[in-house]
Amino acid sequence: NAGVMQNPRHLVRRRGQEARLRCSPMKGHSHVYWYRQLPEEGLKFMVYLQKENIIDESGMPKERFSAEFPKEGPSILRIQQVVRGDSAAYFCASSLMTDMNTEAFFGQGTRLTVV
Amino acid sequence: GNSVTQMEGPVTLSEEAFLTINCTYTATGYPSLFWYVQYPGEGLQLLLKATKADDKGSNKGFEATYRKETTSFHLEKGSVQVSDSAVYFCALKSSNNNDMRFGAGTRLTVKP
Secondary structure (H helix, E strand, O other): OOOOEEEOOEEEEOOOOOEEEEEEOOOOOOEEEEEEEOOOOOEEEEEEEEOOEEEEOOOOOOOOEEEEOOOOOOEEEEEOOOOHHHOEEEEEEEEOOOOOOOOOEEOOOEEEEEO | OOEEEEOOOOEEEEOOOOEEEOEEEEOOOOOEEEEEEEOOOOOEEEEEEEOOOOOEEEEOOEEEEOEOOOOEOOEEEOOOOHHHOEEEEEEEEOOOOOOEEEOOOEEEEEEO
8 A cells, every 4th residue: 555645756946837746645545634844844734635625725825826636636736826935845644534543644745946 | 723732842852861842732522642753854754643531652662641631742752862853743633524733843853
């Protein structure tokens, strides 16, 4: 059973371009969480999704950022018109649908650098 | 809403010293509680967990007890090693919707 897969591991974008970050959850997991970690800072919640639904996006900036988790395929975090302040590590985690006692499993992260 | 507050770092200790990293939470219902560890350049890994009041999670010499009366889940280790140097995150998973929230993280450096 493969773990949570994120790609790419490293992504470089110029200011104004779009960044697309992908996350494939563990097999059987239908809950996905996205977090942002700025250099030397903690983990900031962005969005929580279930298949085809956004459950909580209270941590996501209202502009330029969007997330989806379609019925088929990976979850995508999209950042439009990137700015230098978007440079960070973005982590995805997944967990089982019905069991609150199980932990979330993390991917290795995507490190976005905006130049 | 649900939230986790953990002791600010960084924390620097000598090898074999005693470690405590404080964590308190606010949640509706009865959450499950977790400690994660992040080594440099890597994602987060589960260190230990507790799913109900008075449970003690333990792993690799680390321990934490779920204290409902003080809404706390402090992480302890009796004798730290250089290899324990990492960032530690306290987290909760709510009982009503499986939402998972993390504290800000505490960086631990252990010196030989």
